[in-house]
Amino acid sequence: MTDDKDVLRDVWFGRIPTCFTLYQDEITEREAEPYYLLLPRISYLTLVTDKVKKHFQKVMRQEEVSEIWFEYEGTPLKWHYPIGLLFDLHASNTALPWSITVHFKNFPEKDLLHCHSKDVIEAHFMACIKEADALKHKSQVINEMQKKDHKQLWMGLQNDKFEQFWAINRKLMEYPPEENGFRYIPFRIYQATTERPFIQKLFRPIASGGQLHTLGDLLKDVCPSAIIPEDGEQKTQVMIHGIEPMLETPIQWLSEHMSYPDNFLHISIIPRPTD
Amino acid sequence: ASCSMAGEEEFFLEERRFKQCCEDFVKHSQQIGDGWEWRTSQDLGDGYLSKTHFQVRNRHIPPDLKEKNNDNTEQMLFAHVEEPPDDSEAAGVCSAEEVIRYEYHVLYSSSYQVPVLYFRACFLDGRPLTLDEIWGSVHASYQARLQEGPWDTITQQEHPILGQPFFVLHPCRTNEFISAVLRGSQEQHRQTNYITLWLSTVGPVVGLNLPLSYAKLAPEQSTDADLL
Numbered sequence: 001m002t003d004d005k006d007v008l009r010d011v012w013f014g015r016i017p018t019c020f021t022l023y024q025d026e027i028t029e030r031e032a033e034p035y036y037l038l039l040p041r042i043s044y045l046t047l048v049t050d051k052v053k054k055h056f057q058k059v060m061r062q063e064e065v066s067e068i069w070f071e072y073e074g075t076p077l078k079w080h081y082p083i084g085l086l087f088d089l090h091a092s093n094t095a096l097p098w099s100i101t102v103h104f105k106n107f108p109e110k111d112l113l114h115c116h117s118k119d120v121i122e123a124h125f126m127a128c129i130k131e132a133d134a135l136k137h138k139s140q141v142i143n144e145m146q147k148k149d150h151k152q153l154w155m156g157l158q159n160d161k162f163e164q165f166w167a168i169n170r171k172l173m174e175y176p177p178e179e180n181g182f183r184y185i186p187f188r189i190y191q192a193t194t195e196r197p198f199i200q201k202l203f204r205p206i207a208s209g210g211q212l213h214t215l216g217d218l219l220k221d222v223c224p225s226a227i228i229p230e231d232g233e234q235k236t237q238v239m240i241h242g243i244e245p246m247l248e249t250p251i252q253w254l255s256e257h258m259s260y261p262d263n264f265l266h267i268s269i270i271p272r273p274t275d
Numbered sequence: 276a277s278c279s280m281a282g283e284e285e286f287f288l289e290e291r292r293f294k295q296c297c298e299d300f301v302k303h304s305q306q307i308g309d310g311w312e313w314r315t316s317q318d319l320g321d322g323y324l325s326k327t328h329f330q331v332r333n334r335h336i337p338p339d340l341k342e343k344n345n346d347n348t349e350q351m352l353f354a355h356v357e358e359p360p361d362d363s364e365a366a367g368v369c370s371a372e373e374v375i376r377y378e379y380h381v382l383y384s385s386s387y388q389v390p391v392l393y394f395r396a397c398f399l400d401g402r403p404l405t406l407d408e409i410w411g412s413v414h415a416s417y418q419a420r421l422q423e424g425p426w427d428t429i430t431q432q433e434h435p436i437l438g439q440p441f442f443v444l445h446p447c448r449t450n451e452f453i454s455a456v457l458r459g460s461q462e463q464h465r466q467t468n469y470i471t472l473w474l475s476t477v478g479p480v481v482g483l484n485l486p487l488s489y490a491k492l493a494p495e496q497s498t499d500a501d502l503l
Contacts, residue, residue, distance in 0.1 A: 080433065109403050113431050113440050123430060127445070131386045186386075196318055197438035202385050 007257045011241055012162045014041035016087050017097040020052045023071075026104055028059045036097065040160065041084030041241060042261050044125075045070055045077060046115045047158065056102055064104060069112055071101045076111045080124050082260045088239045088268040089190050122154050125262055129153060132186035132263030133172060135202075136255075141172055157261050165261060172263055173256050180212070181205035181252035187265040189223050199223055205252035215254060216247030226269045239268045287388040287450070288469055296470040297324050297381070300489070307488055316436050323393075323436065324381035324470070330482075332373050374399050379483050381470065382435065389450060390473055393434055393441040394481055406431065406442060409481070429481070444477055452476065 015038040022032040035055045039048060046068070053068050070077040072090050077100065081089075091098050107114075115121065129150075133142035142150075149168045156165025175182055185205050188198040201222050205213050219227045219238065226236055227247065237244055240258050251265075259265050288296075297313055301324065304311035315322040380393040396404040406429060432443045453473055471489045478485060 078433070110439055113433065127430070134386050194318065195438060196316065196436055197433055198435070199319070200385070200435070 004257055008166065009162065011258055012042055012165075012261075014084060014241060015039060016041060016083065019097040019099050020049075020056075020070075020102050021099065022056050022059075023101050023103045026056075026060065026102075027064050029061060030059050032056055032059045039083045039098075041082065041087070043083055043157065043160075044081075044121055045079040045083060045086075047118065047121050048083075052102060056104070060104065066104060067107050067114065067116070069103050069107055071103060072099070076108045078112060079115050079121075080113055082262070082266060084241055084260070085190065085266040085268065088242060089192055089270065092239060092242065092268070092270060093273045118158075122158075125154060125157065126150060128262035128264060129172070132259075135184040135186045136172070136175075136182035136263070138183065141174070145171070153261070169261070169263075179206075180210070182255060185218070185251050185255045185265065186259070186263055187218065187251075187255070187267060189219075189226070189267045189269060191223075191226075191269045203251070205250070205255065212250040212252055214247060215245055215249045215251055218251050219247070223269065235272055236269050237272045239270055240265065288383075288390065289388070290383055290385065292469070293383045293390060294322075296468050299468055300324065300470045303489060307486060309486060321383070321436070323383075324379075326379045326483075328377055330375050330377060332375055375404065377482065379478075379481075380434070380441070381474065387450075389453070390470060392444045392474070392477055392481065392483075393432075394443075394483070395439075395441045403440075409442065442481075444481060 018037050018039045020035045020037065022028070022034075026032075033055075035052050037049070037052060039045075049068070049070075057065055070079070072086075075090060077086050077090075087098055113120075113124075130139065130142055133139050145168070152168050153165060155161070156168070182205055184202050187203065188200045190198045199222050203213070203218055203221060207213055215238070216227060226238055227234075229235070238247070240254070245254060245258070255265055301311050301313050303309075309326075310328060311324055311326045313322055314325050375396050375398060377396045378394060382391050382393060383389075384391045394409075396409055398404070410429075429442050429444055431440055433439070434441045453469070453476075456472060456476075457467060457469070468489075471485065474483070475485045475489065
């Protein structure tokens, strides 16, 4: 039987083969070759694409280059969402490699947050972790940690160091012995078809009678359309890290084992492929 | 008690109470023509307070400021809020009048159980203001308050209902000052509208001011203005 800890590794080391192509209207001095990269599902676009930027800047004139941004089939990609979430939400049922278009001009101010430096990514990442702990532990665990522990979480992510990250993160996954889980589960549910970017609500992992709430219970409560079949057919899939977990899975277990490094469960509701 | 207390020291604002405070707040705003409205989202029925206003701003560009590099933001911000030069200095300064559209939204954070202030600003041609440009209009004494702590800052974030970039005043320290004031208020048996209290404290930091008449606002507001 697979050890639960193996799940943590599988989540951490998940990769998406990606092909980056320069937007055709960008002005280049010679032809830009596409650039191939395996993207970590758990990281962020602007954190792992320095090589992509360098590759395309080599064929462009300096004055044509401003803030880089990415787009998939016309949709600007939000760098502040984890890569795995972006893929699951927009491209999971399409052929690999994932084809992303790279832009250096006309930054879409109304759609994307700016990302002028790695500090911005770190601030965003830490803000998510802090919010997750507010939900799980009323911020007690994160506030008790020292600055160097916070730094270690970020460095672990930035340098792809599983052990370094989990040495600290395991504390954020603990709960008092008298409880059977966290206070509330940090989760967000995404659907590409809605204007609202995500659904996030307070949800307890344990019912008043002591039973463990499941993924199905969560969806029934905050997003029933995701699991209620339309005309007897299940039109949507519920996806986390590229897989469809069984709806009977306890949400406490999912939170401990399939959260992203920001300690949130990022869940995509996508159209079920018809073939 | 009108506020639920999760611990001895902290006053947490439940969502129901947040909505009620906003409702009372909007009623008063309508009475005095202050422009706040409540917007409900179609899909989930949650919502937020919203206000849009236009401001004419005189942009001073002291000649030496153009040379300063952008690493020294703090210095640049204080330079922006200097008094406008008198006529004798006017020759050395270029200034342009611009109309800026400010948008303020008050949303509820279920994670922190506090209200959160989202805002953005743009010129009339649609170009959004950068954070530096917005900070330029913040009073110097409030700028110092913002420097405290790495998380008590303004950052750009995605609006949780509209999905667009806004600037946000981070909520994690809200409870510290709100609890102290609400406790004092309760001890004196004074009723307070949480939103009025909170917004009158954080608003000015980002250029948003509340007329004094809001202070008369109390929960379960009756039509008798002498209540208090």
